[in-house]
Amino acid sequence: MKRRELEVEIREGRGKGPARKLRRAGKIPGVFYGPERDPVSILLDPRKLQEAVDTLSGMNTILELKSSTKDLNGCTVMLKDYQEAPLESGFIHADLFAVDLNKPIRVEVPVELYGNPVGVSLGGTLDQMLWSVEVECLPLKVPDQIELDVSHLEIGHSIHVSEIKLAEEIKLLADPEAPIAAVLAPRLIEKEAAPTEEAEAAEAKEGKAEEPEPGEKPGKPEKPEEKGKPEKSGRPGN
Numbered sequence: 001m002k003r004r005e006l007e008v009e010i011r012e013g014r015g016k017g018p019a020r021k022l023r024r025a026g027k028i029p030g031v032f033y034g035p036e037r038d039p040v041s042i043l044l045d046p047r048k049l050q051e052a053v054d055t056l057s058g059m060n061t062i063l064e065l066k067s068s069t070k071d072l073n074g075c076t077v078m079l080k081d082y083q084e085a086p087l088e089s090g091f092i093h094a095d096l097f098a099v100d101l102n103k104p105i106r107v108e109v110p111v112e113l114y115g116n117p118v119g120v121s122l123g124g125t126l127d128q129m130l131w132s133v134e135v136e137c138l139p140l141k142v143p144d145q146i147e148l149d150v151s152h153l154e155i156g157h158s159i160h161v162s163e164i165k166l167a168e169e170i171k172l173l174a175d176p177e178a179p180i181a182a183v184l185a186p187r188l189i190e191k192e193a194a195p196t197e198e199a200e201a202a203e204a205k206e207g208k209a210e211e212p213e214p215g216e217k218p219g220k221p222e223k224p225e226e227k228g229k230p231e232k233s234g235r236p237g238n
Helices: 016-024 046-053 197-210
Strands: 003-010 028-034 037-044 062-066 076-084 091-098 105-114 125-128 132-137 146-149 158-160 179-184
Touching: 003 046, 016 028, 037 046, 037 091, 046 091, 105 125, 105 179
Parallel strands: 003 062, 028 091, 105 146
Antiparallel strands: 003 037, 028 037, 062 076, 076 091, 105 132, 125 179, 158 179
16 A cells, blocks of 8 residues: 655634635645544645545555644544535545554455356346455555455355455454355246136136125025926826
């Protein structure tokens, strides 16, 4: 990781009034602090800050301060937090945290997937559940991002944190069992085939015969024909 330079100066005055005055002059308020350091109010150019962190490392970029103030000049920091204007892009406040290049730090590193999964070519969908993982290492050893090949994933398969390979000096702090991405099975789009018109008509007829209409009494069963009785002749006897 390369260091980027950032110019800062001591800020006089606090509150909304001085902050607005700073922004009209093209500057923004900020705070510099760190372990065993009292917070210091600073001012800086928001465009210079944007250029400095416009890297793959983003907020993990190591910044080296340049200032006319001796206590600030040469300090190494990271952008710990910031505020942006609600309706427009650009920083309106920044917190810079002092880091010791010889002491490990804990940071979140983004996870970048690459490759076309086998399961996706068969109709599945790649779902990424984890977009960053926490690591611990020296500030200049922080990786820009962690790349994972997912081309081997089939439908129903997933890739976990335990499969991340890092340099020995970088300690992975995330849960090894946590899934990072998985290929999900395709959803069923077609519903079951609708019954044919003939089947619907037959079902309706059958149901009508078995169930009487509301208010209708069930019909009596037909009497079986009596056996042994001769049929009457249609001709009159002599």
